[in-house]
Amino acid sequence: MASKGIADAFKELAVLVNTPGLDVPVKNFSDACSRFFVVFKVLKTGMFPRFAEIDYVTKASNLTPTLELMVDRDIEANCVRKVGSHTRNLLRIKRSLEMMRVMCEVLLDTESDYSLRDATFTAYNQVFAPHHGWAIQQAVATGIGSLLPKTLLSGMFNETEETFKIHAQSYVTASASVTNYLDNLFLSKNLGIDW
Secondary structure (H helix, E strand, O other): OOHHHHHHHHHHHHHHHHOOOOOHHHHHHHHHHHHHHHHHHHHHHOOOHHHHHHHHHHHHHHHHHHHHHHHHHHHOOOOOOOOOOOOHHHHHHHHHHHHHHHHHHHHHHOOOOOOHHHHHHHHHHHHHHOOOOOHHHHEEEEHOOOOOHHHHHHHOOOOOOHHHHHHHHHHHHHHHHHHHHHHHHHHHHOOOOOO
């Protein structure tokens, strides 16, 4: 069950980010985020916001032990906002986690026949659209149009509607802690969260 693995990984990560005075290891963050690969493989769409960039976190973990140190090194190198910087990619991954959380919230708050396409479009518009130009928004709309119905997706993961709801709610709660930690990390470094 993919959703259980994702929910469990983010619950563990939430414990780390909620531990006062602990810098979050890049490896733990990367391991939790990598759980989404199976979901995107099943969805067979390239519209999701560059989750392949999680690979950068895996590479960064070999060079930098914690997320805070990773951001500090980019600040020292004056490359925080440059394409391909670890910090810029971290911001994009944070937004991807937020998008997944909004999707889950919409699906949990609506009837079971609510379209996965509609939930994804709502989440994209809320999280990513304000940062994307017209051409990217159109490409994403095309990708969203090819998504499977929610009921078929649950079947592909061998999950019932009830197990999906349990795991999605766990992810929603845990990922909120993770993205809040990242927001606070960016703000503590005077980077803001809207760039």
